[in-house]
Amino acid sequence: MKMKLALTCSFLLALPGLSTAMADSAKSFSLADDPKPALVLLSNKNDGGWSQALDEARAKVGKELGLRIPVVENVPENAAAIRPTVETFIDRGFNVIIGSAFGYSDTFKELAAEYPDVAFLNAAGTTNSDNLQSFYGRTYQSQYLCGMVAGGLSESGKLGFVGANPYGLVNWTVNAYLMGARQINPDATVTVVFTGAWNDPVKERAAAEALVEQGIDVIGQHVDTPTPQIVAQEKGIYGTGHHRDFSEFSAATQCSSVWVWERFLAPEIEEIAAGGWEVEPNGAFLSIADGGADIACCGDAVPEGLEARVMAEREALIDGKQIFAGPITDSKGTVRVEEGEVLSDADLWSMDWFVPGVVSQQ
Template identity: 70%
Template sequence: MTRHILRLLAFGLALVGLSALPAMAAFKLKGEPKIALVIFTQKNDGGWSQALDEARQRLEASMGVKIPVVENVPENATAIRPAVELLISRGFNIIIGSAFGYSDTFKELSEKYPDVAFLNPAGITNGPNLQSFYGRTYESQYLCGMAAGAASKSGKLGFVAANPFGLVNWTVNAYALGAQQVNPNATVTVIYTGAWNDPVKERAAAEALIEQGIDVIGQHVDTPATQIVAQEKGVYATGHHRDLREFAPKATQCSSVWVWDRFLEPEIKKIIAGDWTPPAYGAFLSIKEGGTDIACCGDAVPKDAADKITAEREAIVNGKQVYAGPLADRDGKERVPAGQVLSDADLWKMDWFVKGVISQK
């Protein structure tokens, strides 16, 4: 886990300073474009992988193409390499991956097959024909935090999270900041499960939060267990990855959802047109650029609050920064001075919490 965290941090820090690098020549695709998606789990997992597959389906509809998907290709080279090479042997020349664990193998394959374009969400490797990308999930979680704050009667919110490092902590903090836009006294108690996908631990964490009197629970984990528990116990929740009303229609008030097709369609069109130049350090996508968005709002969110969420989303699209100063942590230490914005490097190494966040293991 430590190595995984350090590499994710290295990826985030590498995103800083893109403008200092010389421009590369545009990639030129050879032959007719043929696109394929390779997923590390089953495509209907209810979370991350299903969000990718749903983006694939939307791409098929909007671009008028067929994009086959290969499922259950685990995050190791001995599985990834033959699956991708079989696709390439069949003429596929735009390969979309699905995981951090594909990073090194995609890098090796991109060098072996320079005429094939590779795209990898959550990856950390890049090259002349390889682009990794991730989303600024704190933007959509901030908006879901607003929904949570509006739905809560007690002002006591909870959050089930995977691991306590930057890309998770920024969602927890943003959730709290969003809730406090609606209720300045709102608190967020976060429990870390230590795993991305463990419905047993997620259920236990959600139940523990509800036992503390929390009436709305957010999440940054892969399964809908948190939403299901919330509905069973008669409280509200907000989801991650996809619109989780599918699993808990009464409980789910907002979801942070991946909208990869909004980013991938213009990228694929650039590849096909011959004017695709992957950024040297990948892409860190805002709502406007096609990272995440929200599915909102449920019946427990009053109309005036829903309207405010819509206005805040528009403000973010137009450049509003969630982590703008002045901003202090929960211990009173200034983290962002007035007139400044938290840097991407500081986002990726975020190890602190804003006022109102109560962290538990």
């Protein structure tokens, strides 16, 4: 027992992403009644970013499937807050519970075990079971395309990037951003500053201003607020956004990596309703073709030729082009992906290296 626990633990440590795999092969799941989905949101439904994107998907899915989908906002990442919210929904007959946070993972796993006839979906979660599926987008694809826009717009070839914390799902956007930029400008560099917080406009502004001092002329981001875009507008440079189309908040924004959850959730709920739903054992890790993240492009400053190249590359990604295809060597000279191979999902989630051309503290 101890051995098994230790093995499970080491496995979890090795794969911090969408793991807990390799349990039993998932059994198929069927609902007893018609689907009644409900959404549990981490923050305000008009937070301008992450939660708002999910709420907009909720409205679109509801319209498409002809369902009224209720939402609860501001449910923090602890069991004492999540549990009563979800149980209230279940008591009232809701049978597809959609979560919205990494921090819901454990509680959702417990709830899924306690309510085996309810289907659970959790955005940015890490746990999966017979009736619980986490989902996230392959944001490196959308950020790669934004990187192309940035590389094309930059005159100095120096791009800036404001990230939250230096772990896998942020690091891959930084690397992809540079790799995209180098499709257009092979000499481009990306300087990245991490703020250590997802939602701190004061630190984001300081980071963006420090980057501008270093002479960058396009700024990308993987933090929650549009502050870096607003700084870009003040300084007369361009920017690319994340979560939603940030041109809503700043005229500097020429492209954004945006969530398109409705493209995933609507067919997924239909599949659950049809019966025989099978959970992906590692969770659903959605590419542009599956509807996770896509781009909102392009702003007025983007020339037609550049836009056409970005859109052509988007089609190539949908057709299966791999961004992290070997050979890839990191900035310290270690070979990360061999010739002819593609970086595995597990290696993506644990990415702690940057490609040459990324200027960072790591």
